[in-house]
Amino acid sequence: MYSALLSELPPDIILKDEEMKRHTTFRIGGPADIMIMPQTIEDIQKAVEICCQNEIPYYIIGQGSNLLVMDKGIRGVVIKLGKNFKKVDINQNMIQAEAGIRLSELSKLAARHSLSGLEFAEGIPGSLGGAVTMNAGAYNGEIKNVVFSVEALSEKGEILHFNSDECKFSYRHSIFQENGCTVLRCQLQLTPGKQDEIRQTMREFARRRKERQPIEYPSAGSVFKRPDGLYVGPMIEKMGLKGYRIGGAEISAKHAGFIVNRGNATARDVLDLITHIQNTARERFNVELQPEIRIIGEQ
Numbered sequence: 001m002y003s004a005l006l007s008e009l010p011p012d013i014i015l016k017d018e019e020m021k022r023h024t025t026f027r028i029g030g031p032a033d034i035m036i037m038p039q040t041i042e043d044i045q046k047a048v049e050i051c052c053q054n055e056i057p058y059y060i061i062g063q064g065s066n067l068l069v070m071d072k073g074i075r076g077v078v079i080k081l082g083k084n085f086k087k088v089d090i091n092q093n094m095i096q097a098e099a100g101i102r103l104s105e106l107s108k109l110a111a112r113h114s115l116s117g118l119e120f121a122e123g124i125p126g127s128l129g130g131a132v133t134m135n136a137g138a139y140n141g142e143i144k145n146v147v148f149s150v151e152a153l154s155e156k157g158e159i160l161h162f163n164s165d166e167c168k169f170s171y172r173h174s175i176f177q178e179n180g181c182t183v184l185r186c187q188l189q190l191t192p193g194k195q196d197e198i199r200q201t202m203r204e205f206a207r208r209r210k211e212r213q214p215i216e217y218p219s220a221g222s223v224f225k226r227p228d229g230l231y232v233g234p235m236i237e238k239m240g241l242k243g244y245r246i247g248g249a250e251i252s253a254k255h256a257g258f259i260v261n262r263g264n265a266t267a268r269d270v271l272d273l274i275t276h277i278q279n280t281a282r283e284r285f286n287v288e289l290q291p292e293i294r295i296i297g298e299q
């Protein structure tokens with residue numbers, strides 16, 4: 001099944017039976033049959049082309065900070081955009097950056113250039129590509145507010161350009177969750193600001209995160225999307241589930257909107273907790289909670 005990939009791609013970018021727990025912030029997930037760590041856009045193009053020709057499922061990841069990968073892992077190919085896709089170019093208030101750069105790095109860089117608009121992103125542990133795909137946001141900021149355009153690779157291997165409207169951003173959603181495109185590069189439009197004010201805002205957001213979020217344990221951030229007009233954490237608290245555990249997974253005792261891995265949690269433990277929360281929310285409050293985290297792989 002994978003012979004074309006193995007023969008046509010450089011061997012040093014291919015990992016076989018790679019444990020996904022090494023690539024997710026949850027530290028959970030069984031092996032992916034094949035993981036590709038592309039070094040160039042051509043590597044990604046080639047990998048996507050071979051997968052499409054051979055009907056091999058493939059999945060793009062960044063920092064794996066919004067993923068629950070199931071325990072039996074992934075039958076197919078994972079393409080990880082990481083350290084080889086971190087180039088950044090700053091021209092006045094425009095930043096052109098590759099998808100693999102970490103958001104935290106990018107927001108620090110923007111601050112160094114006295115550019116405002118990415119303060120919210122400092123504590124989000126994902127890549128730019130993941131943030132655009134998920135329309136990541138915090139503290140009244142969202143990536144959609146600064147995206148000017150996106151360059152992406154289609155499943156057919158074409159390089160496409162999307163302006164901000166064409167990205168169809170909405171709450172934790174973008175067109176890239178639907179069109180199968182790989183985000184390669186983004187142009188961000190920031191606003192000139194005062195460096196000390198930008199840094200002060202970032203410090204304040206970091207302080208709030210440390211105080212309120214269980215960043216000391218592996219997690220994938222907020223598990224559920226926020227239903228209109230409701231806050232998930234306090235709702236789960238009202239259900240009496242704060243600190244509730246299944247196996248090694250726990251509804252965080254610090255912030256009930258997070259599930260944390262307290263050591264050797266399985267994906268099944270996390271999924272069972274998610275189902276338990278959803279059932280209780282339905283019974284108690286007549287609310288359907290939708291996961292924000294992406295659940296992938298074989299159960």
Ligand SMILES: Cc1cc2nc3c(=O)[nH]c(=O)nc-3n(C[C@H](O)[C@H](O)[C@H](O)COP(=O)(O)OP(=O)(O)OC[C@H]3O[C@@H](n4cnc5c(N)ncnc54)[C@H](O)[C@@H]3O)c2cc1C
Binds near residue numbers: 129130
């Ligand atoms: C402690 C903690 C705090 C967090 N706080 C926040 C927060 O405040 N706000 C928030 O919005 N999120 C938050 N998150 C969630 C997560 O960091 C964001 O969703 C982040 O943007 C995901 O980026 P990633 O690179 O890790 O994506 P991944 O988890 O690797 O992937 C997420 C999705 O994006 C897709 N994807 C990734 N890269 C690409 C690409 N280049 N092209 C196409 N598709 C791609 C994947 O296929 C997947 O569907 C938090 C997570 C943690 C662990």
